[in-house]
Structure formats: C-alpha cells, structure tokens
Amino acid sequence: MSKRPQIRFIINPTSGPKSRVDVAARIAILLDHEKYKHDIVYTTHAGHAPELAREAAEAGCEVVVAVGGDGTVNEVARGLLNTNTALGILPKGSGNGLARHLKIPLALDKAIQLLNKGQVASIDSGCINGHPFFTTAGIGFDAYISSVFAGNKKRGLQTYVELVMKEVMSYKHLPLKASINGTTFDTDCFVMAFANAAQYGNNAYIAPMADIKDGKLDVCLVRRLDLIKALNLSYCMLTKTLAHSDSAEYFTTEHVKVYMEEPIMYHADGDYLGKATAFDVQLLPLSLKVVVP
Numbered sequence: 001m002s003k004r005p006q007i008r009f010i011i012n013p014t015s016g017p018k019s020r021v022d023v024a025a026r027i028a029i030l031l032d033h034e035k036y037k038h039d040i041v042y043t044t045h046a047g048h049a050p051e052l053a054r055e056a057a058e059a060g061c062e063v064v065v066a067v068g069g070d071g072t073v074n075e076v077a078r079g080l081l082n083t084n085t086a087l088g089i090l091p092k093g094s095g096n097g098l099a100r101h102l103k104i105p106l107a108l109d110k111a112i113q114l115l116n117k118g119q120v121a122s123i124d125s126g127c128i129n130g131h132p133f134f135t136t137a138g139i140g141f142d143a144y145i146s147s148v149f150a151g152n153k154k155r156g157l158q159t160y161v162e163l164v165m166k167e168v169m170s171y172k173h174l175p176l177k178a179s180i181n182g183t184t185f186d187t188d189c190f191v192m193a194f195a196n197a198a199q200y201g202n203n204a205y206i207a208p209m210a211d212i213k214d215g216k217l218d219v220c221l222v223r224r225l226d227l228i229k230a231l232n233l234s235y236c237m238l239t240k241t242l243a244h245s246d247s248a249e250y251f252t253t254e255h256v257k258v259y260m261e262e263p264i265m266y267h268a269d270g271d272y273l274g275k276a277t278a279f280d281v282q283l284l285p286l287s288l289k290v291v292v293p
C-alpha cells in the first residue's frame, strides 16, 4: 500500500457557479484508494495554484488535478510544465475549453472516475510574451471580451454571446505587422487567435482543425468585420465551420511575432493580461502530461 502514487486535488473555491455538491466528498467516494493516496488543497488567491502544483511536482506527485475553470487549469498546468507530473481536470468553469478539447467528462463523478482508469498523454502548450497557455491566446477583440467578461458577474455561453453582439460593432480595428513562417505582412486586426486547442470553451471553435499534439499553433486571423460577417463568424464558430468561412484566414506555425503602433489587449486561456505593442508567441511541443480518456 505504501507504494501508492500520490494525487493532489487543487480546488479553486471561487470558480464556476455556486453548487451544493461537495467535491471532496465525491472524491472520497469515487477515487480508487487502492491506486492513489490523495490530498486536497484549496487556493486562497489568484496565482496560488501554480505554487501548489509546483510543490506537488517537486515532491514526486504523480497527478495534480485542477478543480475549476480554464483559469484554474491554466494556473495548475503552468506549475506542471516540463515535469513528469500529469495534469488532471475536474471541470467546474463555464467554458471548460481544455477539458472539452481532450474529451474529459464535464460531469464531476465521471471526471473523477476517469482519473482511476485514464491514460497519460503529452500535449503541446503555447506561450505569449512569457505567459503559458493551453487552449488559446489572442490579441484584439477576444482579449477585449475577456477583459469585459472578467468584470461580469454572469457567466456562461448566453452572457458571452450577448456581450460579443453588444461590443462587436463599436470595436476599433487596429493595424499590425505580423511575422509568420518567414513572411512579414501588414494587416488590420479584429482578432488574431493562437490556438493550441480547437476551441475557446463552450464549444466555440476558433480553429476546428487544431491538433494539440502536432507541435504547431493554428493562428486564426480575422482582419475586418461588419455586422453580417460578425453574425456569420459566431455561427461558424458554434458549428465548427470557421475554417470554411471567408471571414477567417489560418496559418500553422511554431512562432509568431506581432508589432503594433498602438497597444492592443491580449489574453491567455481567457484571462485578460493587459495591453502590449509587441508579441512573441511560441509553441512548446509536448511540454505537459495530462490524464485523458
């Protein structure tokens, strides 16, 4: 029994809708205790989870499980990058982009059971100006929406879509210079998204063909939008058909550089990170182990 590997659960008590479900109790009931010893820790502030994850990885923990939304998953995964410790996910957010991409069950009990029998796979991660991301990062309108969404008490797809429709026409397109695969070009930018996973979350597919293990980022560039194109873009994202739309262009690459005259907003995994005039976006191949079905 003493050789059982350790699994740590890191719970963000603030993430997701309020729920009466006692996650610790469900873990106690459903986790295979012959397979794992476990401990449960709770974050007390933003930025706490990377510390808790790193500490567990350094102690030789086999799996560290993020219990929360994509923000919590990002923080835990950051602490596990390039270690032998695998990330597990109990999805509790409103978008759950990485869990959805990896086909991790959204139902708590099923996600706990997956930890008992799942396998470990390596996935790529991305890095935008030094900030790791696992689903998507982006500059422009998606980052602007992240900044507004962060201050919004209501969550979920409906809030998100309402926000996008309200803000889309007043959003100011900014010009940028991008270097991708040895070519440098000038363009207007409504959004430039760097996709490691295919979706933002909520099954909104910004890069439907993105493969999280292929060593490439799928860069989606939307140069300009009018109202009709905006409606079409939303429809295409939700029907996984954006790659066939004439609103978006795609590039696959390991490295992108972007230069702006005016500062532009950016995000990583939906967390608004501020504004910058220069961006260096890289792909870090197979840099994270994850428990998957």
Ligand SMILES: Nc1ncnc2c1ncn2[C@@H]1O[C@H](COP(=O)(O)OP(=O)(O)OP(=O)(O)O)[C@@H](O)[C@H]1O
Residues within 6 Å of the ligand: 012, 013, 014, 015, 016, 017, 043, 044, 045, 046, 047, 048, 068, 069, 070, 071, 072, 073, 075, 092, 093, 094, 095, 096, 155, 156, 270, 271
């Ligand atoms: N104890 C805490 N108190 C306040 N903020 C925290 C705490 N622990 C983590 N955080 C922060 O909460 C942020 C949001 O978490 P997360 O994305 O998991 O939940 P969510 O916003 O409810 O989910 P979603 O983004 O899917 O709606 C994280 O980026 C993290 O920095």
